[in-house]
Amino acid sequence: MKIGIDIGGSHIGIGQVDINGKIINKKEIDLEPEKDQDLKKYITQYIINELEHIIQSSDVELIGLAMPGTIENKVLIESINLGIKNFDLAKIIKEKYNIPVNVNNDAKCAAMAEKQFGSLKNYEDCAFLCLGTGIGGAVFLNNKLLKSKNNNGFELGHIIIDKNGPQCNCGKKGCFETFCSIKRFKLKVINSLNLKPNTKSSDLLDIIKKNIHNPEIQNIIQEYIDNLIVGLSNIIDIFEPEAISLGGGFAYFKDVFYTELLEKFKLRNYRYNKDKITDIKIAELGNDAGIIRFYHYIEQ
Ligand SMILES: [Zn+2]
Numbered sequence: 001m002k003i004g005i006d007i008g009g010s011h012i013g014i015g016q017v018d019i020n021g022k023i024i025n026k027k028e029i030d031l032e033p034e035k036d037q038d039l040k041k042y043i044t045q046y047i048i049n050e051l052e053h054i055i056q057s058s059d060v061e062l063i064g065l066a067m068p069g070t071i072e073n074k075v076l077i078e079s080i081n082l083g084i085k086n087f088d089l090a091k092i093i094k095e096k097y098n099i100p101v102n103v104n105n106d107a108k109c110a111a112m113a114e115k116q117f118g119s120l121k122n123y124e125d126c127a128f129l130c131l132g133t134g135i136g137g138a139v140f141l142n143n144k145l146l147k148s149k150n151n152n153g154f155e156l157g158h159i160i161i162d163k164n165g166p167q168c169n170c171g172k173k174g175c176f177e178t179f180c181s182i183k184r185f186k187l188k189v190i191n192s193l194n195l196k197p198n199t200k201s202s203d204l205l206d207i208i209k210k211n212i213h214n215p216e217i218q219n220i221i222q223e224y225i226d227n228l229i230v231g232l233s234n235i236i237d238i239f240e241p242e243a244i245s246l247g248g249g250f251a252y253f254k255d256v257f258y259t260e261l262l263e264k265f266k267l268r269n270y271r272y273n274k275d276k277i278t279d280i281k282i283a284e285l286g287n288d289a290g291i292i293r294f295y296h297y298i299e300q
Contacts, residue, residue, distance in 0.1 A: 107136025118284040132248035182249030247283030
């Protein structure tokens with residue numbers, strides 16, 4: 001049996017996968033450490049505790065870890081979203097249980113899942129954007145995931161789209177993700193309507209739909225779409241993808257953006273060859289993305 005562990009910006013999921021790649025058991029928790037609690041310790045303790053139960057009752061041959069941030073030699077070098085550096089969870093698990101552990105970036109895992117099973121399965125040249133707390137991405141050419149030699153590479157969220165734009169966590173100004181992360185979109189809506197800072201996504205979606213004709217909300221949506229199209233056009237110019245799939249929190253808010261995004265995008269006529277416009281898709285795997293992600297990750 002294999003185990004997939006998915007550490008997101010705000011949750012941890014652990015799934016057991018049988019030899020046919022089917023999930024037989026899955027557990028998810030929200031990442032809610034106490035104030036001032038060491039996040040690395042919190043994550044490690046939770047995972048070791050869960051693994052203890054699983055390993056006692058089953059024969060585990062491999063553990064796959066998906067984590068948000070830069071991975072080098074199985075170490076999470078830096079996760080801006082989690083606010084941690086140099087986290088070698090693979091080593092801790094390997095030393096405790098003597099089971100091989102693989103590690104990969106979570107957006108890359110989601111991209112591979114969409115490529116193999118979801119919205120990108122019919123495209124050879126394509127890109128995936130995970131629009132969430134930040135923007136993660138991956139590019140496939142000739143069905144192959146492009147990789148750089150050292151880190152993950154393809155930090156599509158840090159393409160600058162306005163040199164005078166807001167400060168990004170990476171140190172630059174005006175990165176794509178400072179305009180088009182879903183975190184920033186939600187924040188703008190919350191501020192505009194004077195909502196509670198911790199308003200849940202599900203409530204927020206209802207509130208946006210009820211206020212869809214509010215001029216301020218319309219401004220936020222249109223500005224988001226316009227900026228998104230700038231980012232997409234850069235990706236199209238560099239990689240000439242047949243399709244780009246949009247996932248993460250964006251997929252959850254798709255009703256707010258998608259129809260208008262498609263209309264505006266078509267008017268720009270961005271082509272990947274002389275007569276074909278790049279398809280803009282929405283990630284399809286939804287809540288199953290985690291499950292498929294475990295599976296696909298483990299199979300690498
Ligand atoms: Zn940046």
